[in-house]
């Protein structure tokens with residue numbers, strides 16, 4: 001951790017000793033004369049955990065993800081990852097946005113090798129290529145790796161984006177509604193692939209979603225934000241379903257409907273009450 005006296009009081013908060021990421025009392029204010037978008041947000045992410053963040057539009061979810069990515073600075077509080085303060089972007093964090101953000105003049109394979117090369121500057125060319133091919137195969141794109149983004153469907157482009165993020169083997173993968181623009185069928189398929197890859201690689205993930213069922217399928221923990229302005233992290237809900245769940249059968253698992261109702265009730269009712277209580 002860098003020696004930043006301004007942050008020391010917040011970092012004194014209790015955190016899980018095993019946490020990979022420790023977020024301490026972060027807040028964001030874009031306009032000095034207005035209320036903060038959110039404040040006092042603290043949570044931990046343990047290694048290998050899949051954490052989803054849910055909340056109504058405008059409560060600051062993307063701002064939190066951008067702060068974790070180092071693309072934005074918090075107005076208050078701070079974060080530690082692997083014992084060091086996050087102060088800017090780094091290759092230890094891979095980011096997948098809703099728009100795939102691929103380089104349009106490169107093929108799928110070249111887009112992925114570009115990322116591997118940036119991460120592993122001294123890796124031999126053939127190893128870079130093998131790595132890129134491996135991750136493209138993992139997301140089911142063996143046959144399409146020589147196509148350019150314009151020749152791929154939206155779902156395929158998003159999968160290239162996921163392969164690109166995974167292949168750099170970031171300590172944490174940050175995803176901002178990565179499947180928001182996809183049709184339900186493609187979305188389901190990619191969710192399953194993602195869960196499989198995460199299980200194989202023990203990848204740590206922080207993901208924003210609006211979709212309660214997506215969160216229940218993917219997440220070990222669901223963080224619930226109250227409504228903005230001055231939103232807070234209102235609840236930290238552990239997923240009671242076994243990790244072996246599948247999309248087809250998860251609604252038969254004990255606790256599925258109780259957990260789902262809990263999340264839906266938060267979004268429909270408690271998120272507004274939590275905001276009133278926090279700002280009263």
Ligand SMILES: Nc1ncnc2c1ncn2[C@@H]1O[C@H](COP(=O)(O)OP(=O)(O)OP(=O)(O)O)[C@@H](O)[C@H]1O
Nearest residue numbers: 030031037055056057058059060061062063064228
């Ligand atoms: N760069 C910025 N400059 C000024 N205001 C911003 C900036 N980025 C976000 N905001 C404002 O901060 C608030 C939260 O935005 P943010 O995108 O973080 O919310 P969100 O919860 O991710 O919303 P959504 O679910 O609609 O994507 C909004 O009122 C937004 O207008």
